[in-house]
Amino acid sequence: MIEIDDLHKRYGDKTALAGVSFSVKPGEMFGFVGANGAGKTTTMRILMGVLTADSGQVRWNGGPLAFADRRRFGYMPEERGLYQKMKVAEQVEYFGRLNGLAPAAARKATADLLERLSLTDRAGDEVGALSLGNQQRVQLAVALVHEPEALVLDEPFSGLDPIAVDALAEVLVERRRAGAPVLFSSHQLDLVERLCDAVGIISAGRMVASGTVGELRAGEGRGVLRVVVREAAPGWTAGLPGDLAANGDEVLFTGVDGDGQEILRAATAAGRVEHFGWERPSLTEIFREAVA
Amino acid sequence: MNGLWLVARREIVTRGRTKGFIAGLVVSAVLVGAFAFLPKVFDGPDSYAVGVVGSSALQPALTSTAGETEVTTRPFADEAAARKAVLDGDVDAAVVDDRRVLADGEVDRELGALLESAHRTAQTQKQLADAGLDPAKVGQAMQVAPLEQVSVGADTRYAAARTGIATIVVFVLFFLIFQSAMFVAMGVVEEKGSRIVEILLTSIRPWQLLGGKVLGLGVLALANLVVIMVVGLGAAAATGFAVDLPPGMAGIVLGTLFWFLLGYAFFSVLAAALSSLVSRQEEVSSVLTPLQMLVMVSYFVAFFATMEPGTALARVMSLIPPFSSMVMPVRMAGGEVPLWEIGVAAALMLVATAGMLAVGARIYERAVLRTGARVKLTEVVR
Numbered sequence: 134m135i136e137i138d139d140l141h142k143r144y145g146d147k148t149a150l151a152g153v154s155f156s157v158k159p160g161e162m163f164g165f166v167g168a169n170g171a172g173k174t175t176t177m178r179i180l181m182g183v184l185t186a187d188s189g190q191v192r193w194n195g196g197p198l199a200f201a202d203r204r205r206f207g208y209m210p211e212e213r214g215l216y217q218k219m220k221v222a223e224q225v226e227y228f229g230r231l232n233g234l235a236p237a238a239a240r241k242a243t244a245d246l247l248e249r250l251s252l253t254d255r256a257g258d259e260v261g262a263l264s265l266g267n268q269q270r271v272q273l274a275v276a277l278v279h280e281p282e283a284l285v286l287d288e289p290f291s292g293l294d295p296i297a298v299d300a301l302a303e304v305l306v307e308r309r310r311a312g313a314p315v316l317f318s319s320h321q322l323d324l325v326e327r328l329c330d331a332v333g334i335i336s337a338g339r340m341v342a343s344g345t346v347g348e349l350r351a352g353e354g355r356g357v358l359r360v361v362v363r364e365a366a367p368g369w370t371a372g373l374p375g376d377l378a379a380n381g382d383e384v385l386f387t388g389v390d391g392d393g394q395e396i397l398r399a400a401t402a403a404g405r406v407e408h409f410g411w412e413r414p415s416l417t418e419i420f421r422e423a424v425a
Numbered sequence: 426m427n428g429l430w431l432v433a434r435r436e437i438v439t440r441g442r443t444k445g446f447i448a449g450l451v452v453s454a455v456l457v458g459a460f461a462f463l464p465k466v467f468d469g470p471d472s473y474a475v476g477v478v479g480s481s482a483l484q485p486a487l488t489s490t491a492g493e494t495e496v497t498t499r500p501f502a503d504e505a506a507a508r509k510a511v512l513d514g515d516v517d518a519a520v521v522d523d524r525r526v527l528a529d530g531e532v533d534r535e536l537g538a539l540l541e542s543a544h545r546t547a548q549t550q551k552q553l554a555d556a557g558l559d560p561a562k563v564g565q566a567m568q569v570a571p572l573e574q575v576s577v578g579a580d581t582r583y584a585a586a587r588t589g590i591a592t593i594v595v596f597v598l599f600f601l602i603f604q605s606a607m608f609v610a611m612g613v614v615e616e617k618g619s620r621i622v623e624i625l626l627t628s629i630r631p632w633q634l635l636g637g638k639v640l641g642l643g644v645l646a647l648a649n650l651v652v653i654m655v656v657g658l659g660a661a662a663a664t665g666f667a668v669d670l671p672p673g674m675a676g677i678v679l680g681t682l683f684w685f686l687l688g689y690a691f692f693s694v695l696a697a698a699l700s701s702l703v704s705r706q707e708e709v710s711s712v713l714t715p716l717q718m719l720v721m722v723s724y725f726v727a728f729f730a731t732m733e734p735g736t737a738l739a740r741v742m743s744l745i746p747p748f749s750s751m752v753m754p755v756r757m758a759g760g761e762v763p764l765w766e767i768g769v770a771a772a773l774m775l776v777a778t779a780g781m782l783a784v785g786a787r788i789y790e791r792a793v794l795r796t797g798a799r800v801k802l803t804e805v806v807r
Contacts, residue, residue, distance in 0.1 A: 183623045183794055203627050212796075214620035219439055230431050231628040275624065 134158050135180070135198075135283060135314050140189035142175055149175045150186070151338040157314035157331070162305065164325035165318040167335035168424055173318040174211045176335070177287050180316075181208050193283075204232055207281030209289050213272050217261035221252060224260060225274045232279035239278065246274045250300060266297055273301060277308070284308055286317040290324060302328055326416040336424040350413035357412040358386040358393050365404030373399055382407075428629035432637025433644065440608060441645055449604055450649050453597065454656045460593055461660035473536050474499060476507040476519030476527075482547035483520055487539065496539060523548065583671035590670075591731040591759035594681055597653050598751050599724040602688050605646040606716060609693045610700035610709050612638055617793050618704045631790040639693045643686075650685055654678060680757045683771075688750030691778045692716060694785035701792040702800045712799070723751040734759040744770045746777035
């Protein structure tokens with residue numbers, strides 16, 4: 134389990150992180166979302182030891198995250214970096230070796246990954262000769278070649294076509310199934326909603342929301358209660374909590390504290406209840422609200 | 426340690442097949458080979474053809490005085506035939522009746538001396554025999570051991586060869602140290618600018634990355650140096666110039682290798698430290714200015730030392746690191762250097778190199794992950 138505990142970081146007089154905490158459990162895919170400059174990359178760089186925090190700690194399976202642990206992580210930095218003049222397979226293999234794979238194992242892992250990412254026929258080409266999308270796949274291969282125990286990926290989906298997105302998503306799901314915590318940042322909230330078990334929203338260096346997607350959507354005060362009552366006497370909503378907007382028989386309650394049972398009782402008393410339910414906001418709506 | 430070797434191997438494999446490295450290798454080897462051939466070109470021929478008209482005594486006398494120089498003689502029936510052969514260039518000169526030498530213009534100086542000496546010997550023998558002395562005894566009496574040269578001052582017999590070798594050493598050291606330092610700097614900025622360094626440094630330590638790079642490029646430079654030496658000495662042997670090489674060539678070769686290694690270690694780590702301050706290739710040359718100044722000063726003093734090895738400037742600079750890494754090997758190649766001076770220079774350079782490794786690695790470690798604007802040296806040295 135990756136635990137990020139109260140990270141603080143300042144650049145000069147600008148505060149980048151003001152107490153960021155969250156955790157990613159084994160076998161959990163954690164989507165890290167936030168506006169540009171909110172602190173996602175800074176958090177991930179501190180997590181990977183590329184940057185030092187002013188205070189706070191990163192823990193791995195209960196202990197401080199050490200260099201030897203990070204070697205078993207797969208990392209994809211925000212600004213992609215590859216040796217442009219090195220051949221694709223050679224490069225992926227090289228990073229496998231650096232992460233401790235034996236020569237034969239590195240060769241095999243490279244061949245398998247390139248196959249999965251549809252890069253086999255480009256294995257002998259220099260990375261610089263590839264399209265940006267393909268370079269991104271190589272970057273991913275570099276992060277995955279040593280079958281990492283955890284994945285930390287900064288914007289892995291940006292710039293990918295839908296097919297590449299699916300291929301990448303499949304690989305991530307597979308790592309999650311193998312029990313690895315997977316942390317990635319993205320601006321593609323629909324993707325995050327589709328793939329992630331848990332989501333963390335960061336704004337101006339603080340975590341403004343985190344939890345499972347379901348928890349966030351069901352979050353208190355975040356839901357909209359939609360009630361449709363047929364043949365109700367007008368004015369049945371008087372005295373009920375929350376702000377409401379009526380549209381014929383349909384009434385939307387927002388800002389309701391509690392579970393809304395009193396509203397249900399009032400509705401039942403007023404007429405035939407055709408619909409009573411919480412309208413869950415989409416992640417995009419939650420995000421907009423959270424960072425506003 | 427494994428990480429260091431992997432990095433070194435990558436440097437050797439990828440840099441070793443770049444056009445820049447291969448071109449440098451070929452050009453330096455060709456230049457040094459040509460330089461080794463030059464004395465041969467300027468030395469003039471070492472074999473002569475001489476036409477002879479009406480003399481029998483000259484030939485054996487020529488053979489005995491010519492030594493290493495090969496002189497062949499061709500008989501001609503009369504002076505007209507010999508004259509024609511000289512003009513046609515078939516023979517370098519022709520001796521007529523032991524009285525005159527015919528040449529196209531002036532007689533080649535070495536050949537003239539040889540002919541004169543042979544003529545003198547032959548005529549002396551002939552006249553002594555004519556005076557009634559036993560020709561065998563005359564021949565014996567005329568076998569004179571040549572004077573042996575013994576220098577009671579500095580041994581200057583090999584001065585020219587030593588100056589030549591020292592000049593090659595200056596050129597080679599300057600070229601290799603400068604090129605390798607540039608390779609190191611470009612590699613550091615390539616990794617920093619493209620952020621590969623962020624991935625690398627989650628897998629290996631900064632000292633492994635820096636050490637592997639310096640080691641790998643050092644192996645390439647050393648291979649280049651060995652190729653240059655083999656080509657240079659091989660060319661010297663092939664041309665027969667090798668017999669003129671001063672004694673102690675092995676010492677000169679080993680000394681050059683030793684000083685190269687120290688100079689390379691010092692300058693390449695300095696290059697890595699300086700270039701880790703910037704993130705773009707365009708900034709490399711400006712951030713390397715201090716290094717370029719050091720290398721250029723070393724080069725000029727070393728070049729000056731090839732001509733004036735004994736001056737105070739050369740002696741002082743050959744002791745001060747890092748200049749000593751280029752000036753001292755040149756002094757050692759160019760002439761005798763007192764052992765204590767070599768010892769002092771080596772000790773100081775070793776200390777300076779160790780210091781540079783420590784400070785340079787520290788700067789590199791602190792600066793290489795700080796991408797963006799150029800990092801100020803004062804921010805990372807403390």
